Amino acid sequence: xxxxxxxxxxxxxxxxxxxxxxxxxxxxxxxxxxxxxxxxxxxxxxxxxxxxxxxxxxxxxxxxxxxxxxxxxxxxxxxxxxxxxxxxxxxxxxxxxxxxxxxxxxxxxxxxxxxxxxxxxxxxxxxxxxxxxxxxxxxxxxxxxxxxxxxxxxxxxxxxxxxxxxxxxxxxxxxxxxxxxxxxxxxxxxxxxxxxxxxxxxxxxxxxxxxxxxxxxxxxxxxxxxxxxxxxxxxxxxxxxxxxxxxxxxxxxxxxxxxxxxxxxxxxxxxxxxxxxxxxxxxxxxxxxxxxxxxxxxxxxxxxxxxxxxxxxxxxxxxxxxxxxxxxxxxxxxxxxxxxxxxxxxxxxxxxxxxxxxxxxxxxxxxxxxxxxxxxxxxxxxxxxxxxxxxxxxxxxxxxxxxxxxxxxxxxxxxxxxxxxxxxxxxxxxxxxxxxxxxxxxxxxxxxxxxxxxxxxxxxxxxxxxxxxxxxxxxxxxxxxxxxxxxxxxxxx
Amino acid sequence: xxxxxxxxxxxxxxxxxxxxxxxxxxxxxxxxxxxxxxxxxxxxxxxxxxxxxxxxxxxxxxxxxxxxxxxxxxxxxxxxxxxxxxxxxxxxxxxxxxxxxxxxxxxxxxxxxxxxxxxxxxxxxxxxxxxxxxxxxxxxxxxxxxxxxxxxxxxxxxxxxxxxxxxxxxxxxxxxxxxxxxxxxxxxxxxxxxxxxxxxxxxxxxxxxxxxxxxxxxxxxxxxxxxxxxxxxxxxxxxxxxxxxxxxxxxxxxxxxxxxxxxxxxxxxxxxxxxxxxxxxxxxxxxxxxxxxxxxxxxxxxx
Numbered sequence: 036x037x038x039x040x041x042x043x044x045x046x047x048x049x050x051x052x053x054x055x056x057x058x059x060x061x062x063x064x065x066x067x068x069x070x071x072x073x074x075x076x077x078x079x080x081x082x083x084x085x086x087x088x089x090x091x092x093x094x095x096x097x098x099x100x101x102x103x104x105x106x107x108x109x110x111x112x113x114x115x116x117x118x119x120x121x122x123x124x125x126x127x128x129x130x131x132x133x134x135x136x137x138x139x140x141x142x143x144x145x146x147x148x149x150x151x152x153x154x155x156x157x158x159x160x161x162x163x164x165x166x167x168x169x170x171x172x173x174x175x176x177x178x179x180x181x182x183x184x185x186x187x188x189x190x191x192x193x194x195x196x197x198x199x200x201x202x203x204x205x206x207x208x209x210x211x212x213x214x215x216x217x218x219x220x221x222x223x224x225x226x227x228x229x230x231x232x233x234x235x236x237x238x239x240x241x242x243x244x245x246x247x248x249x250x251x252x253x254x255x256x257x258x259x260x261x262x263x264x265x266x267x268x269x270x271x272x273x274x275x276x277x278x279x280x281x282x283x284x285x286x287x288x289x290x291x292x293x294x295x296x297x298x299x300x301x302x303x304x305x306x307x308x309x310x311x312x313x314x315x316x317x318x319x320x321x322x323x324x325x326x327x328x329x330x331x332x333x334x335x336x337x338x339x340x341x342x343x344x345x346x347x348x349x350x351x352x353x354x355x356x357x358x359x360x361x362x363x364x365x366x367x368x369x370x371x372x373x374x375x376x377x378x379x380x381x382x383x384x385x386x387x388x389x390x391x392x393x394x395x396x397x398x399x400x401x402x403x404x405x406x407x408x409x410x411x412x413x414x415x416x417x418x419x420x421x422x423x424x425x426x427x428x429x430x431x432x433x434x435x436x437x438x439x440x441x442x443x444x445x446x447x448x449x450x451x452x453x454x455x456x457x458x459x460x461x462x463x464x465x466x467x468x469x470x471x472x473x474x475x476x477x478x479x480x481x482x483x484x485x486x487x488x489x490x491x492x493x494x495x496x497x498x499x500x501x502x503x504x505x506x507x508x509x510x511x512x513x514x515x516x517x518x519x520x521x522x523x524x525x526x527x528x
Numbered sequence: 529x530x531x532x533x534x535x536x537x538x539x540x541x542x543x544x545x546x547x548x549x550x551x552x553x554x555x556x557x558x559x560x561x562x563x564x565x566x567x568x569x570x571x572x573x574x575x576x577x578x579x580x581x582x583x584x585x586x587x588x589x590x591x592x593x594x595x596x597x598x599x600x601x602x603x604x605x606x607x608x609x610x611x612x613x614x615x616x617x618x619x620x621x622x623x624x625x626x627x628x629x630x631x632x633x634x635x636x637x638x639x640x641x642x643x644x645x646x647x648x649x650x651x652x653x654x655x656x657x658x659x660x661x662x663x664x665x666x667x668x669x670x671x672x673x674x675x676x677x678x679x680x681x682x683x684x685x686x687x688x689x690x691x692x693x694x695x696x697x698x699x700x701x702x703x704x705x706x707x708x709x710x711x712x713x714x715x716x717x718x719x720x721x722x723x724x725x726x727x728x729x730x731x732x733x734x735x736x737x738x739x740x741x742x743x744x745x746x747x748x749x750x751x752x753x754x755x756x757x758x759x760x761x762x763x764x765x766x767x768x769x770x771x772x773x774x775x776x777x778x779x780x781x782x783x784x785x786x787x788x789x790x791x792x793x794x795x796x797x798x799x800x801x802x803x804x805x806x807x808x809x810x811x812x813x814x815x816x817x818x819x820x821x822x823x824x825x826x827x828x829x830x831x
Contacts (some may be wrong), residue, residue, distance in 0.1 A: 095744065096710070096742065097742060099734075099741075099742050099743060099744040099745060100745060103744055103745040103746070103747060104747050104748060105748070106591075106748045109591055109592065109744055109746070110592065110595065110596070110744050111591045111592015111593060111594070111595045111596070111744075112590075112591070112592050114592065114595050115592065115595070173589075173590030173591070174590070175589060175590065175592065176589075176702060177589040177594060177702035177704050178702060178704075179594070179595070179707055214532070214535075219535060222535060222536075222539075223535070223539045226536065226539050226540060227539060227543050230540070230543055231543065234547060234551075238551065239702060243701055243702070244551070244555060244559065245555075245558075245559050245560075245561065245698065246558070246561065246694055246695070246697040246698045246699075246700065246703060247558075247694045247697050247703055247705070248551065248554055248555055248558065248559055249701075249702060249703050250703050250705045251550060251551055251554055252550075252551045254550070255546065255547065255550040255551055259543065259546070263543070296538070296542075299538075299539060299542045299543075300542050300545075300546075303542065303543060303546035303550075304546050304549060304550060306550060307550065309707060310600075310705065312602040312603075312604060313600050313602070313692075313705060314600055314691070314692045314693050314694045314696060314697065314705075315554070315694060316554060316557055316558065316694070317605075319550070319554055322549065322550075381604075385604065388602070389598055389706075389707065389708055389709040390708065390709070391708070393707055393708060394708065456709075460681065460709060461681040462681065463681045463684035463685045467685075467711075467712050468738055468740060468741065471710075471740065471741070471742055472740070474710075475742060478710070478742075
C-alpha cells in the first residue's frame with residue numbers, strides 16, 4: 036500500500052454477505068486505473084496553472100505596473116482566469132476522478148465506461164482551456180464566477196455528461212445495498228452541478244434575465260457552486276476518509292442525514308448575502324440572512340459528528356498525510372460555515388460588504404475545504420491505482436504544510452483586511468486613497484499565500500510525475516528486458 | 529441504497545425550490561419593470577446609453593473593471609428627522625395633529641407648543657412614519673421639514689445622491705454590480721466627473737494624478753506616436769493636468785479608450801423618482817467642477 040498510510044485502510048463498514056459478492060478491491064482499482072489517472076493528471080496540470088495565475092493576480096493587486104503592457108495579463112482577466120482554472124480545471128476534474136473511484140469502491144463493483152470517461156476528460160479539459168483563453172482575450176460574460184465564454188458551456192457540459200453518468204451506472208450495479216454518507220454527498224453534488232452550471236449560464240448569457248435579476252441568478256449560482264458542488268465534494272472526501280483511515284465509524288448516521296438535508300436546503304438559498312443592501316427587493320436579502328443563519332445547523336452537525344469520530348484518534352491522524360489534509364478541510368468547513376453565517380447578518384454585512392472579506396470567505400471554501408480535501412484524496416487514490424508507493428513521501432508532508440499555511444495566511448489576511456477596509460469605507464472622512472492604504476497591506480499578503488499554495492502544488496506535481504515514472508518503468512521492464520535478451524531460438528542455434 | 533429515489537428527487541426538488549425562490553420569484557416581481565416616465569425632465573428613466581458608451585461597456589467588461597469597482601450605492605432602510613419650522617395659526621388643529629405625532633409633548637402641558645423653532649419633533653424614525661406626521665401637520669397649517677437621519681457613508685462620500693434601485697440597471701446587459709471595492713464606486717461617476725481627458729489620463733496611468741493608486745495602467749488602450757515635423761499633433765493626444773509626454777512623442781487614445789470613457793461618463797444613477805426617493809437630495813444637474821473620485825467627500829445632503 037501507500038507509504039503515506041501508516042496502517043492498512045479499514046473498510047468503514049464490513050461488506051454484507053448478501054449476493055452478489057463485491058468485486059475484490061484490486062479488481063475495482065484496476066478498472067479505475069486509466070480513466071481516473073488521466074483525470075488526475077489533467078487536474079494536476081490545472082492545479083499548477085491555477086497557482087501560477089493566482090500568484091500573478093495577487094502580485095498585480097499591489098504592483099499594478101507589473102506587466103501592464105499586455106492586455107491579456109491585466110488584473111481583471113488574470114484574476115478570473117485563476118479562479119476558473121482552479122474551480123473548473125482542478126477541483127471539478129479531481130472531484131470527478133474522486134467520485135468515480137469512490138463510487139466504484141463503495142459499490143464494490145468495477146468502474147464502467149472507461150473509454151467514455153477518458154474522452155470526457157479530454158473534452159472537459161479542452162473546454163476549460165478554450166474558456167481560459169477566452170477570458171484572457173477579454174471575452175468574459177462580466178459576472179464573477181460565470182466568466183467562461185458562452186461557447187465553452189456546451190463543450191464542458193458534453194465532457195461532464197461523458198463522465199458523470201458512469202458514477203450512477205456503476206452505482207446501479209453495486210454489490211452493497213447500503214448507502215454511505217459520502218455517497219449521499221457525491222450523488223447530490225453530481226446531480227446538482229450540471230443543473231446549476233447550465234441554469235446560471237442561461238440566466239446571464241443565453242437567455243439573459245432583465246436588469247439586476249442577472250446578478251440575482253449569479254449570486255444563486257455562486258452559492259450553489261460553493262456549497263453543493265465544491266463543498267459537497269469536500270465533505271464527501273471528509274466523510275469517506277475519516278472512517279476509512281481511522282477505522283472508526285461516523286457516530287451518528289441520523290445527525291449526518293440531518294446535516295446533509297439542512298445544508299442542501301439552506302445552503303443554496305443564502306446566495307443573496309453577496310448583494311445585501313444592493314438594488315434588489317429587500318425580502319431577497321432577508322431570505323438570504325435567514326438561510327445563512329440556518330446553515331449553522333448543518334455546520335454544527337458536521338462539526339460534532341466528525342469531531343466525535345476523530346476523538347482519541349490523534350495517533351492515526353498524525354501518521355497519515357491524507358488525514359492531515361482531510362482534517363484541515365473539515366476544520367476549514369466548520370470555520371467557514373460559522374463565519375458565513377455571521378457574515379450574513381445585516382449589521383456585519385454593513386462592514387464586510389465590498390471588502391476583502393468576501394473573497395477571503397470564498398477562498399476558505401474553495402481552497403480550504405474543497406482544495407485541501409481533494410488533494411488529500413489524491414494522495415490516497417493515486418498509489419492504489421498505480422500500484423506504487425509515493426516516491427517522495429517527504430514532499431507530501433511538505434506539501435501539506437505549504438498548503439495549510441497558504442490557506443491560513445490567506446484567510447486571516449483577507450478576513451482581517453476586510454474588516455479594516457470596511458471600517459475605513461464606512462468612514463467618509465477618510466479619502467479613498469487612505470482606504471487603499473488600509474487594505475493594501477492585507478491584499479499584498481495574498482501574494483505570499485498564493486506563492487505557498489503554488490509551492491505545494493508544484494511538489495504534488497513532482498511527486499506525481501515521479502510516481503508515474505516509477506510505475507511506467509516497472510511496467511516497461513519486462514518488455515525492455517525481452518528486447519535485450521536473445522531469443523531462445525538464437526541461443527539454441 | 530434503500531432511499532435512492534428519495535435522494536434523487538429530494539436533491540432535485542431542493543435545488544429547484546431555491547431556483548424558484550431566489551431567481552424566479554424576483555423575476556415575477558421585478559422582471560417586467562419598464563423605464564419610468566419623468567415628466568419634469570421629459571425622459572423615460574433610465575435613459576438608453578449612446579452607442580459609443582454601449583461599446584465602452586464591452587471594453588469595461590473585457591478589462592474586468594468590475595473586479596475592483598462596484599456600481600451600487602447603499603442606503604440602509606431610510607430613517608428621517610422631522611422639524612417644526614412654523615406652527616401656523618390654527619393652534620387647535622396643530623395640537624390635534626401633534627397629539628398623534630408626539631402625544632408626550634401635548635400631554636405634558638396642554639397649552640405649550642414646541643418652542644423655539646425649528647423644533648425637532650421626530651428623530652431617527654422610519655421614513656413612512658415621518659411622512660405620515662408631516663402630512664398631518666401640514667394639513668393643520670404648520671410647516672415642517674423632513675430630513676434623512678442616516679445618510680449612508682456611500683452618499684456622504686459623494687458616490688451618489690440616493691441608493692441605487694433595480695430600475696437603474698434596466699438597460700444594462702450584462703449588469704456589472706461588482707462585489708469588491710478596491711477602487712471607488714462608479715455608479716455615479718458620470719455625475720461627478722465630466723472631464724474626459726482626466727479619465728483618459730487615469731486609464732493611461734492612474735498614478736500621475738494619484739500617487740499610490742493601485743489601479744492598473746492600461747497603456748494598450750493608447751498608441752504612442754512619434755511627432756513628425758510638418759504633421760499636426762493629434763487633437764485627441766493626452767495632455768494637461770500635469771501630464772507631459774516624452775519629448776517628440778504623443779500619446780493618442782485608441783477607439784477602445786474613448787469608448788470606455790464615454791461609458792464611464794454615462795454612468796449616472798441620480799434621477800429621483802418614487803422608487804428611489806431621498807428627501808433633500810438633488811440630482812447633479814450642474815456637475816461638480818472637476819469632481820474626483822479620490823477627492824475629500826462632498827458634504828451630505830443636509831438641510
